[in-house]
Amino acid sequence: MIESKKRFEIIIQKLRDEGHKITPQRMAIVKILSKSENHPSVEDIYDQIKEDFPTMSLATVYRNIVLIKSLGEVLELGFPDGSNRYDGNKPYPHPHVVCIQCKKIVDPDLGSLDNMTEEVAKETEFKILNHRLDFFGICKRCQAKKT
């Protein structure tokens, strides 16, 4: 997918611009984040990279995610159950649909929440900076399995 490659380049360039070194481990993490297939967890990233870098440490994954978050190039999706998933492909707020059985996460196409955001701002007198919208349910495949 050519789009994720573009994301990869953007993030790497931004890291360079800010004076961070481009290590193989860092590149591997950015590569996975920029693709963000099915919104990986820290463990997902760690497991994938360990195949190429057997000495890879979980701490390194965490540290790089913190770094890339600080650049605003990855969206962190913390869930109520404590799990975290990441999206470096679309690092701006957008709705998600989560399968509570297989944990798959999908990005639906929805009209934006701009008008709702405005409504909230007016009513509560908050200055709204950000939002988060998730739907939870059961995906088609898991419905078929009818556990």
Add this chain to the structure above:
Amino acid sequence: MIESKKRFEIIIQKLRDEGHKITPQRMAIVKILSKSENHPSVEDIYDQIKEDFPTMSLATVYRNIVLIKSLGEVLELGFPDGSNRYDGNKPYPHPHVVCIQCKKIVDPDLGSLDNMTEEVAKETEFKILNHRLDFFGICKRCQAKKT
């Protein structure tokens, strides 16, 4: 507020019906949850109750929240930063507005998300069971403080 008193009665009754004992500590926790002033955290609940019950244990707060959650009578609001807040006054999904400075949480009046939920269901072929919508920003008071 008469409404929170009603919530208190409902939760206590449900606990009784399910065969749970009504201890003073439990009543104190239910009382705070049913009011849910500003959506308390576990620590908030613990601190409030410790004034009346100096021996109160955090574990007891956690255990009772788990119990009341299992009855569906409290809404758990886990946030990306790992913090948890609770709402036993309106224990069904509804949008929240969070001040990222003073951590205040407000319930805005918004049209429901029913049509959006339907749209998502149709597009993704998920069976949607639940949702979560939060807005993050700065409340009027914190804007005035202009840190």
Add this chain to the structure above:
DNA sequence: TTTGCTGCAAATAGTTTGCAGAGAC
């Protein structure tokens, strides 16, 4: 009296941090 509840302390899980050596530039 019976059974579940509480308080305490220890266990757990996910994430962060200190340090010394390795490696990018």
Add this chain to the structure above:
DNA sequence: GTCTCTGCAAACTATTTGCAGCAAA
């Protein structure tokens, strides 16, 4: 050669659990 980054292990924090005594019904 310099200075950041990595791997390891220890530290941390929020939450859960085991156990013995206590108290609600």
